Amino acid sequence: MPDIHVSAVSHSFGDGAARRTVLREVDLHLTEPRIGVVGANGSGKSTFVRLLNGLVRPDSGTVTVDGLDTVRDGREVRRRVGFCFTDPDAQIVMPTVGEDIAFGLRRRGLSRAEIAERTEGALTAYGLADHADHPAHLLSGGQKQLLALASVLVTEPDLLVLDEPTTLLDLRNADMVRRLVDRLPQQVVLVTHHLDLLRGFDRVLVFDHGRVVHDGGADDAVGAYRELATR
Numbered sequence: 001m002p003d004i005h006v007s008a009v010s011h012s013f014g015d016g017a018a019r020r021t022v023l024r025e026v027d028l029h030l031t032e033p034r035i036g037v038v039g040a041n042g043s044g045k046s047t048f049v050r051l052l053n054g055l056v057r058p059d060s061g062t063v064t065v066d067g068l069d070t071v072r073d074g075r076e077v078r079r080r081v082g083f084c085f086t087d088p089d090a091q092i093v094m095p096t097v098g099e100d101i102a103f104g105l106r107r108r109g110l111s112r113a114e115i116a117e118r119t120e121g122a123l124t125a126y127g128l129a130d131h132a133d134h135p136a137h138l139l140s141g142g143q144k145q146l147l148a149l150a151s152v153l154v155t156e157p158d159l160l161v162l163d164e165p166t167t168l169l170d171l172r173n174a175d176m177v178r179r180l181v182d183r184l185p186q187q188v189v190l191v192t193h194h195l196d197l198l199r200g201f202d203r204v205l206v207f208d209h210g211r212v213v214h215d216g217g218a219d220d221a222v223g224a225y226r227e228l229a230t231r
């Protein structure tokens with residue numbers, strides 16, 4: 001499993017009176033296969049996971065993935081860290097569903113035959129086989145979320161970061177994503193408000209006002225989060 005080191009990371013957005021500190025002195029060493037991230041709206045979860053592939057550069061402190069610094073070695077880090085955004089529209093880059101899945105593979109210099117084979121496999125695995133030539137922006141919200149997941153997983157990253165991957169999915173597809181995450185060989189960091197997705201996770205971090213206020217097994221952490229939410 002990749003080795004994630006987050007050392008003394010603080011981060012703020014905005015300037016002057018509008019300055020808002022979103023992460024405060026976060027220190028973590030993450031090596032477990034399944035890591036969940038929960039917390040109230042605005043508690044810093046998305047900002048935290050965006051550190052992991054260098055999308056957010058910390059104001060202070062460092063983040064490394066397998067010894068690679070997410071700022072200094074950003075390009076290499078992004079090859080290893082697959083990232084699925086909450087809003088799948090932010091991730092669709094090509095006109096059709098099939099082309100979108102193939103896009104990440106083309107950038108990796110694979111042969112035409114290999115790209116076609118892997119793309120077809122992903123289309124089938126995510127229930128999108130009938131939509132290969134369909135305009136990607138015309139998919140339903142949930143189908144777009146599945147496409148975003150397929151386009152990232154097809155590149156076989158070492159670490160997969162999922163920021164609320166099931167917000168738009170119906171019950172069946174949300175369940176499909178849960179089972180899929182269970183089976184993945186990769187390390188997964190998953191942000192969610194759907195606590196049932198975290199069943200069996202090795203470690204769950206609870207964020208509150210930019211700090212990790214609880215860090216433990218799934219049951220304990222979910223209990224701590226519930227308590228925090230009802231305070």
Ligand SMILES: Nc1ncnc2c1ncn2[C@@H]1O[C@H](COP(=O)(O)OP(=O)(O)OP(=O)(O)O)[C@@H](O)[C@H]1O
Nearest residue numbers: 013014020022039040041042043044045046047048
């Ligand atoms: N690019 C940005 N510019 C300015 N402020 C930002 C930016 N990104 C996030 N923030 C602010 O940082 C705070 C934390 O946001 P973040 O998205 O990390 O929270 P979250 O815990 O993921 O919330 P949610 O559960 O609602 O998705 C929020 O107040 C948000 O407005």
